[in-house]
Amino acid sequence: MPIHSGAKNHSELDLGGLRIFVAIAEGGSFVAGGKALGLTRSAAGKAIARLEAQLETRLFNRTTRRVALTRDGYGFYERCVQILQDIEDAEASVRQNFSSPSGVLRLSVPETWGKVVLLPFLKHIMTAWPGLNIEVSFTDRVVDLVTEGFDLSIRLGDLPKDSQLVARPVQRIRPHLFASPAYLAETGTPAVPADLPLHQRLVYGLSPQTADWTLFTISNESVVIEGHSRIRFDSGEAICAAAVEGLGIAFLPAFLVARYVAEGKLVPVLPELCGTPLSVNVVYPNRKHLAAKVRLFIDRLVEYLDH
Numbered sequence: 326m327p328i329h330s331g332a333k334n335h336s337e338l339d340l341g342g343l344r345i346f347v348a349i350a351e352g353g354s355f356v357a358g359g360k361a362l363g364l365t366r367s368a369a370g371k372a373i374a375r376l377e378a379q380l381e382t383r384l385f386n387r388t389t390r391r392v393a394l395t396r397d398g399y400g401f402y403e404r405c406v407q408i409l410q411d412i413e414d415a416e417a418s419v420r421q422n423f424s425s426p427s428g429v430l431r432l433s434v435p436e437t438w439g440k441v442v443l444l445p446f447l448k449h450i451m452t453a454w455p456g457l458n459i460e461v462s463f464t465d466r467v468v469d470l471v472t473e474g475f476d477l478s479i480r481l482g483d484l485p486k487d488s489q490l491v492a493r494p495v496q497r498i499r500p501h502l503f504a505s506p507a508y509l510a511e512t513g514t515p516a517v518p519a520d521l522p523l524h525q526r527l528v529y530g531l532s533p534q535t536a537d538w539t540l541f542t543i544s545n546e547s548v549v550i551e552g553h554s555r556i557r558f559d560s561g562e563a564i565c566a567a568a569v570e571g572l573g574i575a576f577l578p579a580f581l582v583a584r585y586v587a588e589g590k591l592v593p594v595l596p597e598l599c600g601t602p603l604s605v606n607v608v609y610p611n612r613k614h615l616a617a618k619v620r621l622f623i624d625r626l627v628e629y630l631d632h
Contacts, residue, residue, distance in 0.1 A: 337379060340412070343405045345372040346384065350402045354391050410616055426618035427456030433470075433478040436463045437561045438605070441580050443479070446629050450622070457618060470610050476619050477609040484606060492606040493623060496630045498578040500600035502540075503591045508571040515574075515595055522552035525573030527564045531557050538576055540598040548598065565591075576600065605630075 349358030349369060359369030377384055384398035394402055413428065434443050440463065447459060462468065462475070470478055470490065484492050502521075515521050518540065528536050536557075538550040556572065558564045561581055568575035568582075569590050575582070585591040607623050609615065 338376070340409075342372050342376045343409060345369055346376055347402065347405050347409065349373065349385070349392060350394055350398070353393075425454050425456055426621050427454075428618055429458045429460060430477075430618050430622060431460045431462075431475045432622075433462040433464060433468045433473075433475050435465050435479060435481055437581065438479065438481060439463045440562075442630075446626060449629070450625065453625075470608070476616065477607055477623070480606050480608050481603055483604060484608065489611055490608050491611050492608050493627075494604050495607050495623075495627050496605035497602050498580060498605060499602050500576050500578045501596065502574055502576055502594040502598060503568055503582050503586070504574045504594050505569055505571045505591055506589070508568075508573065509592070509594070511571070518548045518550065518595065518598065521550045521574070521595075525556070526550070526552070526554045527567050527573045527575045528554040528557045529559070529561060529564060529576070531559055538600070540595075540600060543597050578603065 345358060345362060345364065348361045349355055352358040352361055355366045355369045355373070358364075359366050362369075364372075373384065380397075380401070382397045383395050384401060385392040386395055439461065443461075447461070450457070451459070467480070468475055468478055470476075479495075480492075484490070512524060515524060521538070526536075526538070530536075536552070536554050540548045540550060542548065556567070558567065561577060564575045565577060565581050565585065567573065568577075569585055574594055575591075579586075582591050586593070607626065609619060609623075
């Protein structure tokens, strides 16, 4: 049954009733929802009855033990969650001037980038914002932010056009060539790009089509390095470790090898060459009012990566 906007004024809806409705929807029963808010089952049930009467629609299908959202109820639940979040953010803006976000922030990040780049940043954030709890999914899978309940995601590379998402570039990275001093001492250091096919290249990707490297000179001329590779990996971290062990030449972004370069375990090879720039983007749902904790997190991440 549709909600009749003309029958009741939306201003008559009580925020307390919305909170009870959300608690019951998430708890799966009147008892669980009421308990989460310190209410009896009877009080929670009466609040839902009033809300359904105001909306002139059924929000839950009831059984003897559990309740389940109707189609109208599910749509109303999604809007209520956002409304209550907006109110929480508005209160925070008055009380804290957005200086110290609180609540739970859920994000998804690529596994390698997240471990190397994000973890040190999270240590800083956890110290600066003691009221914020963070849930992180380390995965290279492209998650559905809305369906899976994530506030934002970090994605590498260009994104397909999607009107439901907003992408903000926060970093651009270029892969370069690196090898261990031991490997170069044994095989010789490549002097020109044409020397590279004579070396053991550590290739990312298990498909034969991924064996070629496309490099660019300082003048932006492209050079394609072809040839057979005896060993392939499906992990950038594994390629880095293999290069450190002297297995061959790696083609990796600087963030992955910075530690080993600083320790002298890896050195640049043909440093005038680099790969196609890769954009690192923060992606979040296209909402009119972005939650303060999300906006502040993104702003602080941009500042961190700029230094």
